[in-house]
Amino acid sequence: MTRQSLHIDWTACDGRGLCTELLGPLLVRDEWGYPRAAGYGSDVPIPGSFVADARDAVALCPRLALSLQEVRTPARS
């Protein structure tokens, strides 16, 4: 099965906070304003119910720092 993953390009990210508004509570801001997902780094798995919001975040990121990728996950046994 495939699932969506949100990739953060930290070299582009300026911590403007739009993605954390659209994808809270999945993404929160750290003390400097940069997005952070608990337990994840540059690639954040996006549950199905958040995919539409994630697409908005990709489109609205003022720095074009976000991208959605399909990742293959091994089928659960």
Add this chain to the structure above:
Amino acid sequence: MSTVEMTIPRAAVAPPMGVNRLFAAGAPDLASHLARFGPAPLGLTPGQLLGELEASGLDGRGGAGFATWRKLAAARTSAGPTAYSAPVVIANGAEGEPMSAKDEILLRHAPHLVLDGLLLAAAVTGAREVHLYSGPVQLASVRRAIAERSDARGVILHEAPDYFVSGEASAVVSAIETGVAIPRDRRVRLAVSGLGGRPTVVSNVETLAHVALVARFGAAWFRSVGTDDSPGTRLLTVSGDAVDRKVIEATGGLPLAEALGAVGIDTSRLRAVLVGGYHGAWVPASDLWVRLSNRELEPYGTRPGAGILVALGEQHCGLAASVGIARYLAAQSARQCGPCVNGLPAMAEVLARLAAGGGSARLPDEVRRLAAVVTGRGACRHPDGTARFVLSTLEAFESDVRAHLAGYCEVTHP
């Protein structure tokens, strides 16, 4: 694997015995190289060499320790049919890590072995473009070596700048592509899309030198020294109070005490050893029996990596020494990624407040929190490695951390 071995034509020259392998030629010139090792077996099929590398258990010597055969096989698999999609192989001799000198020594004393390995890796992956990236002194040695032989004329040389992250794989690709050696964001692995979008192998020069030996003398010979999970030999750069960066070739899985003793460090007067360099971890002096293998170093949060050992004498405060390193690492950020630019200095300063003594009992937890905040949040692993180092400081010097919180130091103000 024995069936694969049988099909490999054995080298005409006797393999080096014991632990002196990479420098066995004794001199950097081609005649000495050929006299000791014989010519590189270019008749091997890719399948044969990959099989032999897999059986050898050779892993990367640049720090990450990824299985060499797997890296080469991945680039070979991703290769496209045209010159624009053919793989690229890059020998990485950049040593931004200040406590490492083994790649420089190797390129100056055995450049032909590295070139052999580079050309073999190119042949295995089907690469049509081959690069070598290192500091200027080493490049001069490589240039002399290339002039001595006809098969390495196509190797494109690049000078690496001397700072911590210049040898990170994506920074290497960026340096060759744009002239600026800074890590870049990667959505797919370099083995799939690297230099100019082509499948790219960035391999440490020591790894390539071992490839050249495995191709000649086989996996069984490679494994004839070392341990099961750390076979063969590896180069170590060992430093201590009275010892500045000595490079030795050691058997894999050597106990720390033996590696330190080999360069004349008095292991009875140590406080701790930093294993794996500034992105590595401290092993306290009570644990010097630990072997330089992935399995035995895992509990400490490090691995043999690039083979860097830094011994801290018993007269030094582990926390004070760590503050210096943490501040250095914070300053070495390429200043591209917000969490790294902001998080590393913050982490270093909380550690400094802890080391200054008498601070809030919450400081260790604040260090741990900041380590968690920066980990995984950068284009490269610089924040992760720095966080790992700082966390190991809290663990290895646990009792001294308590002492500092109580307002004294186990070492300097008992």
Add this chain to the structure above:
Amino acid sequence: MAEAFWALGRATGVVSLVLFTVTVLLGILTRSGRPALGLPRFAVTLVHRNVSLLATVLVIIHVASLLADPYAQLRLVDVVVPFLGTAKPFWLGLGTFAFDLVLALVVTGLLRQRLGQRAFRFVHWFSYAMWPVAVLHTLGDGSDVGKSWLVLLLVLCVGSVLVSLAWRMSATFIEYQHTRFEEARR
């Protein structure tokens, strides 16, 4: 009929200038990274984008209605090539120039994902040229420029943009400015 086009041209000209002013203000607000007017940041961005598109639609009606109006003596070439007009060529030319800039801004805005951040940002800086040129065009070519309501409107527009520009260049402009180290700009 011609009278209708003329009236429509004048009205849409003034309204689009107001909307472009609002666009510039919202653009500056977007850049600061702060929520405002009870809206979250992403909504400020969306309003900035939508008001700019609305302003563009109105400026297209402004140009089209004056093309249709024989009294304005506007030719097709004057829509894209500035300073060739028959009546008040300089002041008309400023309008044409601003219109060209608007088209460039809108196209690069809509294609931002394709063009990449660098090209988008380069073109987007020209917003700061487009808006004053549009204001000058209004001042020089506007038929209602002597009327007090338009004077008041222009004073409000220019004043608000100047105030937000001063804020834009102040040390407190960007959210988190004082908690962060500056990243290297490459």
